Amino acid sequence: MPKRDYYEVLGVAKTASPDEIKQAYRKLARQYHPDVAKENPKAAEEKFKEISEAYEVLADEQKRRHYDQLGFSGVETDFGPGGFTWQNFTHVGDLEDLLGASPLFRQFFGGFGFPTEGGGPSRIARGSDVELTIRLPLAAAVRGAHPTIEVPRSTPCSDCQGTGARGGTAFETCPECHGQGQVRRVQNRGFTQLLTIGQCPRCHGTGRRILEKCPTCRGTGRLNSVERIEVAVPPGVEDGAVLRIPGHGMAAGSGGRSGDLYVQVEFEPSATLRREGQDAYAETTVPLSTALLGGEVTVATIEGHANLKIPAGTQPETPFRLRGEGFPRFRGSSRGDLIITVHIEIPRSLSGHERDLVREALGAGPRATTGKREPIWRRRSS
Ligand SMILES: [Zn+2]
Ligand SMILES: [Zn+2]
The missing domain is CATH 2.60.260.20 (Urease metallochaperone UreE, N-terminal domain)
Known part of the structure; x- marks a missing residue:
């Protein structure tokens, strides 16, 4: 898909003021957000991404100037090697009041590891999946079974709201990445520049520097526990089949969706059958x-x-x-x-x-x- 001019995408004049750009973006965001565009969510997402990329550039004075002078090549290095992704979007705060209450909005952005507050320390990320194997007697393949299994869980520490800092406040913004959680490195290779974006080594992607560790979780921000879950194994399950139990994997950061639990079913080998x-x-x-x-x-x-x-x-x-x-x-x-x-x-x-x-x-x-x-x-x- 050929890239369209950012001004054209937002439907504003080249002389538009920052306020006009913001209003135009909000109007389009309302139009393409996933609650409205239910018929074709994939196309809506593409559209939403297109207007968000345009807004990301035009809302930033420096990026806008580079774009005005050099076109797309003027802002290329602001994004990753593959172009604009949601990781590059720093203005989600401009949308929170508009779309934030919608669970679909969270779902929509949840998969992108998307910063909630303009690159602030809290991120909507999905928790990891957990895989377990259970072993059942062969008769369970006929009757089904409801074994109770113990799943290791990691939940955000409530004493520090998952920050790992005492009282949830004893931290400052990471000085290395300025709270972004990631760092960009530009390497010069002859005439070309290689842009790499990686997790900030100093804060490990949290965007925070802990001044005093939370004593409850020893600064990890998470508490390990065991959850007991009754698993419904339906009759007729094949040996080695995997059951998916959504939402019972690891907990995510604040606002994120928990991972899924995958249970593999194994049957005890029978001496006679x-x-x-x-x-x-x-x-x-x-x-x-x-x-x-x-x-x-x-x-x-x-x-x-x-x-x-x-x-x-x-x-x-x-x-x-x-x-x-x-x-x-x-x-x-x-x-x-x-x-x-x-x-x-x-x-x-x-x-x-x-x-x-x-x-x-x-x-x-x-x-x-x-x-x-x-x-x-x-x-x-x-
Ligand atoms: Zn950092
Ligand atoms: Zn804690």
Whole structure:
């Protein structure tokens, strides 16, 4: 998008007085602020940014003079390498009375780490996110669960209003950055200038120099605590799924939005069950007699036990399907199946009497003369 002339953006004459510029900006800000421009907030934000950049330059006597003399190149170094950002805007105080009461306004600016009072020490910044992992029994994947977890929190110290200074007053404006919290460095590289903007090393971006530390928080401005939160894990959650709990991360500075809490769900590995999507897989071993004659065995399911009917003549490795004993679909009502592979236990040795009975019933194999097991080559050769 080609840049438009700043005077044109604000709709004022080149000879406009500072008051006229301010009035023009306020009028446009009212028009483009996010409460009004709900249909197309993205376009409104672009527009708002454009008028704010123009105002940032024209409201400042020196910047305006540079712009009048050299055009955009006269003010380039006032902003970061990528051009104007909300970090460069120092006149939000001119809007507070206009838009400050609107929560949308705060939300609108909240994401930019935007200074609230014309670059003053308090900043609207978003708190950091917190990530935790919880481990649940496999049955929770079917029924859901409501575990209570302990989340480390950092909240602003109330004794110093988060400033870290005794009583919230024992500080002065940082002499290095003059309260901006950031410093700009211009490096000359041959014919080009490199502008870098970084956090002020002296005050670490707070814009303040603490004269006397708050004894409650030892000057950090924050207090660590633990918050207990009940997490609703819905049925059907996959292993490794991440639940987002908005607003339960770290607290932000004054006026800012807290970060979010991300909870990763892990299920305890089961010794008997394997999960594949909505289906569960298990194995069981039945005695030869059960496979031959039929019967019933008890098998472990996700939540407990079930009886599995084994029909007479069941072959080794036959899969049986228990419908609806698998895992539920996330946010759905249907459940997968439990598939059980049946192994058959062949006795390793038989008594002589048992041999005779098997031989009689199944009519197989040569008669053994001794109780000893005979080598295979002999059996083959006979
Ligand atoms: Zn500083
Ligand atoms: Zn404190």
